[in-house]
Amino acid sequence: MKFVKKHWSNILFFTFLVLLIIPQTRMPIQVFVQRLVSFSPSEKDKAEREKMENYQWSLQQLNGKEINFSQSKNKVTIVNFWATWCPPCVAEMPSFQKLYDAYGGKVDFYFITSEESEKVKRFLQKNEYTLPVFLQEQQAPKQLRSQALPTTYVISKTGEIIIEEEGAADWNSEKTRMLLDNLLK
Numbered sequence: 001m002k003f004v005k006k007h008w009s010n011i012l013f014f015t016f017l018v019l020l021i022i023p024q025t026r027m028p029i030q031v032f033v034q035r036l037v038s039f040s041p042s043e044k045d046k047a048e049r050e051k052m053e054n055y056q057w058s059l060q061q062l063n064g065k066e067i068n069f070s071q072s073k074n075k076v077t078i079v080n081f082w083a084t085w086c087p088p089c090v091a092e093m094p095s096f097q098k099l100y101d102a103y104g105g106k107v108d109f110y111f112i113t114s115e116e117s118e119k120v121k122r123f124l125q126k127n128e129y130t131l132p133v134f135l136q137e138q139q140a141p142k143q144l145r146s147q148a149l150p151t152t153y154v155i156s157k158t159g160e161i162i163i164e165e166e167g168a169a170d171w172n173s174e175k176t177r178m179l180l181d182n183l184l185k
Contacts, residue, residue, distance in 0.1 A: 066137070081152075088167055101130075
């Protein structure tokens with residue numbers, strides 16, 4: 001008992017390390033930590049904003065139906081690249097679901113993945129997400145290419161990329177809602 005009292009912090013630290021090694025506990029711990037450190041995304045400076053040149057981009061819905069991203073030209077749009085195995089992606093999904101629930105009828109949302117549709121469907125069903133997920137059939141337009149997951153873009157009606165955020169963020173923040181309200185005016 002003296003040993004435990006004297007070394008409780010070391011025991012706790014090593015227990016935490018063991019939990020990070022075990023795959024079944026690693027993902028929930030990483031997601032929890034990502035949610036703790038997620039902040040509201042920031043707008044790009046006006047001088048650094050790129051403008052969408054090409055909206056031609058073929059995507060496939062989970063039900064197999066094809067759509068073209070060009071249907072979102074002249075609309076406020078959010079594009080998120082994500083994966084079910086990515087802890088930061090999973091961490092930001094609840095805030096995206098809340099944002100989608102509030103703005104789904106006003107803003108076009110695209111959650112893009114390269115994973116198998118059945119795996120994605122199981123993930124969405126398990127977590128009760130109703131987000132519009134698309135499978136990427138071809139490479140994204142030049143301004144929407146990134147090597148990092150998650151990466152999210154907020155695009156104005158005029159095609160300006162207002163936000164380009166790599167990593168997890170709190171998308172349901174008051175700051176983000178105010179930005180979307182302004183873009184929708």
